[in-house]
Structure formats: structure tokens, C-alpha cells
Amino acid sequence: MAPTKTDLCIIGAGSAGLSLAAGAVQMGARVVLIEGHKMGGDCLNYGCVPSKALIAAAAQAQMMRTGGCGIAGTAPRIDHAAVMAHVHATIAAIAPHDSVERFEGLGVRVIRDWARFLSPRELEAGGEVIRARRFVVATGSRPSIPPILGLDEVPYLTNETLFDLRERPERLLILGGGPVGIEMAQAHARLGVPVTVIEGRKALGREDPEAAALVLDRLRSEGVEVLEDTELRRVSGGPGAISAQTEGGTIKGSHLLIAAGRRPALDRLNLSAAEVETDARGIRVGVGLRSSNRRIYAIGDAAGQGQFTHLAGYHAGVVIRPILFGLPARARTGHIPRVTYCDPELAQIGPTEAEARAAHGDAIDVVRADYAGNDRAVASGRTEGFVKVVVHRGRPLGVTLVGAEAGELVSPWALAIASGQRMTAMTGMVAPYPTLGELNKRAAGAYFSPKLFENPWVKRGVRAIQRLLP
Numbered sequence: 001m002a003p004t005k006t007d008l009c010i011i012g013a014g015s016a017g018l019s020l021a022a023g024a025v026q027m028g029a030r031v032v033l034i035e036g037h038k039m040g041g042d043c044l045n046y047g048c049v050p051s052k053a054l055i056a057a058a059a060q061a062q063m064m065r066t067g068g069c070g071i072a073g074t075a076p077r078i079d080h081a082a083v084m085a086h087v088h089a090t091i092a093a094i095a096p097h098d099s100v101e102r103f104e105g106l107g108v109r110v111i112r113d114w115a116r117f118l119s120p121r122e123l124e125a126g127g128e129v130i131r132a133r134r135f136v137v138a139t140g141s142r143p144s145i146p147p148i149l150g151l152d153e154v155p156y157l158t159n160e161t162l163f164d165l166r167e168r169p170e171r172l173l174i175l176g177g178g179p180v181g182i183e184m185a186q187a188h189a190r191l192g193v194p195v196t197v198i199e200g201r202k203a204l205g206r207e208d209p210e211a212a213a214l215v216l217d218r219l220r221s222e223g224v225e226v227l228e229d230t231e232l233r234r235v236s237g238g239p240g241a242i243s244a245q246t247e248g249g250t251i252k253g254s255h256l257l258i259a260a261g262r263r264p265a266l267d268r269l270n271l272s273a274a275e276v277e278t279d280a281r282g283i284r285v286g287v288g289l290r291s292s293n294r295r296i297y298a299i300g301d302a303a304g305q306g307q308f309t310h311l312a313g314y315h316a317g318v319v320i321r322p323i324l325f326g327l328p329a330r331a332r333t334g335h336i337p338r339v340t341y342c343d344p345e346l347a348q349i350g351p352t353e354a355e356a357r358a359a360h361g362d363a364i365d366v367v368r369a370d371y372a373g374n375d376r377a378v379a380s381g382r383t384e385g386f387v388k389v390v391v392h393r394g395r396p397l398g399v400t401l402v403g404a405e406a407g408e409l410v411s412p413w414a415l416a417i418a419s420g421q422r423m424t425a426m427t428g429m430v431a432p433y434p435t436l437g438e439l440n441k442r443a444a445g446a447y448f449s450p451k452l453f454e455n456p457w458v459k460r461g462v463r464a465i466q467r468l469l470p
Ligand SMILES: Cc1cc2nc3c(=O)[nH]c(=O)nc-3n(C[C@H](O)[C@H](O)[C@H](O)COP(=O)(O)OP(=O)(O)OC[C@H]3O[C@@H](n4cnc5c(N)ncnc54)[C@H](O)[C@@H]3O)c2cc1C
Pocket: 011, 012, 013, 014, 015, 016, 017, 034, 035, 036, 037, 038, 039, 040, 041, 042, 043, 044, 046, 047, 048, 049, 051, 052, 113, 114, 115, 116, 138, 139, 140, 141, 159, 180, 265, 268, 269, 299, 300, 301, 302, 306, 307, 308, 309, 310, 311, 312, 341
């Protein structure tokens, strides 16, 4: 059979592949999209969407439980199956956007099969040979399962199976205190599940330590047990009864969730036939996300540059330039935010204070504003948290935001950093009163206040001008 010829062949219909397919086809390219499992990939089916729907249910329960602002708290009645129905209804509501029908409607040729390279210019899927001018690998990542003694003999959950549970776990053990572990620990605890997190190093260890401590204090105050610097040595047991042995003793649980990081999903691709080099993080790419084969690009989790849906979408926008127009492209990293959707939320963009100090020494200023000084935060009883901005040569370089709605509040900083704006852009903005958004302006103002209010030359100048003014 003659090969199917196309301009662009994308492997993987997750956040990265779908964004690229939609963009490329609407700009006139002939696009083949290959998906071996579920349209929408991890984010829709096993990641962002179900986890955020579960977190929303947990937040409802917590608000009822704690009350506040003069309203007494009351014990929420939690039906775990109903919560999971909400999770799956959320997936179903979003799924049409990522569906075969929508993409075929846009003009994309969708093949439902696993793709496998045959040569540097051809692959096979659905019984067809596809020969494309350019290929893009957007195959995402999978849970990484650490080699722990006994783990292959006990039933364990990952993000791919957690959301299928219909009954509330009696007691949940979570291995890993990264974003998956911490988000799921708090959500389950709020839904009435006793939770222990076992973390080999520091929980939320990538984050600003002060911000991470604030989050972890909240989790602990809500009853989550977070064990740090704790090595899980061995697991044993069976369905509903799992024992986890650490150096500190044995912890028992009904379920075990593995949230110990992710590895790139490249195994089915036969990349050696395509002359594409890989490393532990994913496909080895240059700044333009091109692999060792100049016809093949990698985007999203498979590119090993970070694991976020918005990063996958950004990558799609980067590679569309060289693929469609033959223009050079460069994937930047300093303007990509990340948010852990625990309560309080933790958002970071650019380097943390410690990372910025390591890179720039004393050439940075660090300014902050606390939620406790924000009128809207006080009025709604959400005074815990802060925004901290690292400033380099008058421009924001890194921002840490922890507190209510931190994930929403970080966006103006994402814009400022992406467009290289100075701190004056934030102070020049007029934020409506009373909003949490005023925090950003307050933090930016803190950068200028010493220069204005503690400067004797300014005071002298004002006095001199006042004497001259009529
Ligand atoms: C629990 C959890 C919560 C998360 N929450 C967030 C969040 O709140 N915000 C955020 O930004 N990120 C979040 N993430 C990360 C986010 O889900 C990923 O970064 C994102 O899904 C990556 O998109 P992708 O397109 O690179 O890969 P994927 O979405 O994994 O898509 C890859 C697709 O490729 C297919 N595929 C693989 N191999 C082949 C092959 N050989 N042939 C054909 N098809 C193939 C797969 O079946 C899959 O559908 C979360 C992740 C997890 C696990």
C-alpha cells in the first residue's frame, strides 16, 4: 500500500497534540493526528480535570465544616460515589472539546491507534504508513513507579486509577509529596479520608520554603500526616489492607497511591528507527524543541522540559512557526507559571528567591505584600499568605504567591514577565478596590516606596518646590 502523505503528523492527542493540530489545520496545513488511547490525554482523563473537580468537591466540604464570617460550621454529609460522579461529569462536559468529531470537523485526519516509527521519515498506525514532512511527538508521560520491595505484589493506585474509585478509601497512604501527592492528600482528607503522605525528601521540595511551609502547616492542621525525609522500605498486604514499612515503623492503610513523579511515554514509538535521541527526561530537544532528527519535534511532557498543560499549549505555539512557516523558534522557560491547587494555593513563576540569589547574588531586590494587609482578604477571613517578588534591574524576575486564589493572581505577573515589563507596569495599573488583586500592586509599590518615601533628596526637592509654587 502506498504511504499516506501529509504535511504534519502529530502523535498523541493530549493537551500538546490537540493544541498543535487545531492551530495547524486552521492555518491550512494537512494534519494527521494519531491517538492510541483516550482523546484529551492525561489532563482531561487522569490529571488536571478530575483532580480539580475533586478538589472543588473537597473545598465545598471544608467550607461547610469550618463555617466562618459568623456562620457556624456543620459536618458535611459526603457521598463519595456522588463526588466521583461529579468528577466524571466534569470530564464528560469538557470531552467534546477534545473529541474526534471536533477535530475531524476542523479537517484533521484522526487515527485511533498506537504509532510506531518505521524509519526517519515514516511511521505506521492503524494499518497505514504515514509519510510526513514533519512529525511531532506529543505522547506525554506516565506515572513513575519506584522500585520498592514488595510493590509489584500489592495493589496500588496511580492517577490513572484513583478517579475510578467509587467507595471512599478507609485510609489512604500516598507515596510522594509533590503536586500530585499534596493536592490529592488535602482533597481526600477534606472528603473524610485519613491520609498519610510518605515523602523521601521534602514535601513540595521545589517550592519556596516559606510558601511550602505555609501549605504544609495547613495540611497538617487539617489532619493530614506528612512524613518527610522518610524512606519507604517495603510494602506488603492485599486489597484493603496495606502495610508500608519505613525506618520509623509500619503504617497501615486501605489504599496506596503512588505519586512519585512521572516518566516520558516513549516506549511504543520505536524511536531508534527514527534516529531520535532520548534521555531520562524525554526526547532530547534543542531550544526550538527539535529532536536529533530535524524532521521530528517533541512537545509537552514528552519533551522533558516540564509537565504542565499550559506548557504543552505553549510548546504547540512555538513549533508551529518552524513547521508551517519555516521560521526559527525558541521555547523560553522563565515566563511559565506553575500552580499547586492546594488550599492555600501556591503559585510560582520564574525563579524562587533562593534560586534567584544563587544566580544573581545581591543584584536582586525582594519585595512582598501580605494577605493580612489586604482589605478584601480581611473582609472574607482569608488573611493567610503573601506575594513575594524578586526584582532584577527594575523588572520582575520571579514571583511566589501563596494564599487564596494565588493561581488567578499570578496571571498579571505572567504577562509582565512574558512581555519584559518593568515594575512600573504593575504600579501604574489601577486595581479595583477591594480585590485580592491589589496585593500585586502593593508588592510592586513596596519596590518603589523606599526610593520615594525614605529618600532625603525627594523630601528636600518637595520642600523646595513647595516654597516656589504659588
Ligand atoms: C494528577 C495530575 C494532575 C495534574 N494537574 C495539572 C494542573 O492542574 N495543571 C497543569 O498545568 N498540569 C497538570 N498536570 C500535568 C498535565 O496533565 C500534563 O502536563 C499534560 O497532560 C501533558 O500533556 P501532553 O499532551 O504532553 O501529554 P498527555 O496529555 O499525556 O497526552 C499524550 C497522549 O499521547 C498518547 N500516546 C502516547 N504514546 C502514543 C503512541 N505511541 N501513539 C499514539 N498515541 C500515543 C497518549 O495515549 C495520550 O493520550 C497534572 C498531572 C497529573 C498526573
